[in-house]
Amino acid sequence: MSAVNTDPIDALLLVSFGGPEQPDDVIPFLENVTAGRGVPRTRLEQVAAHYQVFGGRSPINDQNRELLAAIQKDFVDHGIDVPVYWGNRNWDPYLRDAFRHMADDGVRRAAYFITSAYSSYSGCRQYRENLSEANAGIDLELSRLRLYFNHPGFVTPFVEATAEALAVEPESHVVFVTHSIPSDMNAVSGGPEQYAYQRQHEEVARLVAEGAGASAWTLAYCSRSGSPHQPWLEPDINDHLRELSLEGVPSVVVVPIGFVSDHMEVVFDLDTEAAETAAELGMAYQRVATPGTHPAFVAMIRELVLERAAADRGDAVQRSVVGVCAPNPDRCAEDCCPNLRLPLPAVP
Secondary structure: OOOOOOOOOOEEEEEEOOOOOOHHHHHHHHHHHOOOOOOOHHHHHHHHHHHHOOOOOOOHHHHHHHHHHHHHHHHHHOOOOOOEEEEEOOOOOEHHHHHHHHHHOOOOEEEEEEOOOOOOHHHHHHHHHHHHHHOOOOOOEEEEOOOOOOOHHHHHHHHHHHHHHHHHOOOOEEEEEEEOOEHHHHHHOOHHHOOHHHHHHHHHHHHHHHHHOOOOEEEEEEOOOOOOOOOEOOOEHHHHHHHHHHOOOOEEEEEOOOOOOOOHHHHHHHHHHHHHHHHHHOOEEEEOOOOOOOHHHHHHHHHHHHHHHHHHHOOOOOOOOOOOOOOOOOOOOOOOOOOOOOOOOOOO
């Protein structure tokens, strides 16, 4: 098989959040996550207890290892001769180490894929700030792979999983769930578009509900943190389940459209807390899988690399999307998803 043209991109960087892998890692990891935000130690210890339920180990790094291996195999199978690296914002392997590794290997221009599909400060710009810091003094050229909330490779796995769950309980109410963010962060997400975070999730929920044949659905949020005096997106998934129970809903299918893999927010907030709430209410509860290493999701990453390489060469590009939203741009506008606390440099 002849090699596929990826010029000028000569590497892919998988960019993720990171997570602890043993009990002693948990508090240092949470200190990394909350650095500069003045979060009290008591709050860190409360969150640390969530990790200790799972032996002090988050599943996210193992899931990234699986995704990394799946991408590498998919590249080989499709004639793409591009090495794949991996770096985290908040735990080993850190982004800085990934940049040093790429530089040592002679990489000149790397595409980067963020394991977050939607527009927001915490889901996009904060990653780009961390990439800027990690690249300081190394100065590799970087090409972002566009956010992919409306790419068929992201939507299709949710449609399939939701349809399978509804085949078991056809009359279930479908509850789509994502990570809550502060209301002011949502308001400025997407730059001039505004409220992009919420709107994008509503569009994905609509697409999945229609594709899976759901008769009733709603959008809820999980994993709220921060000051109780600051407004965050609502309703919380547990509160929402109680509301549905009062309305007489006997069965729910929970679809974590805000997440690409079954990491801590999924296995604790949904599989543990929300599942317990549903049990207390006498409500049947199914939680469907995230994309993980679904073949369509892995293929999407390859397609996005080739799409961005073609755009960087100045070639005509066809961008795969579903639904009514336009494809996310390759480069974010300067005022897109601003840092409301402290403006910092961010890579394109």
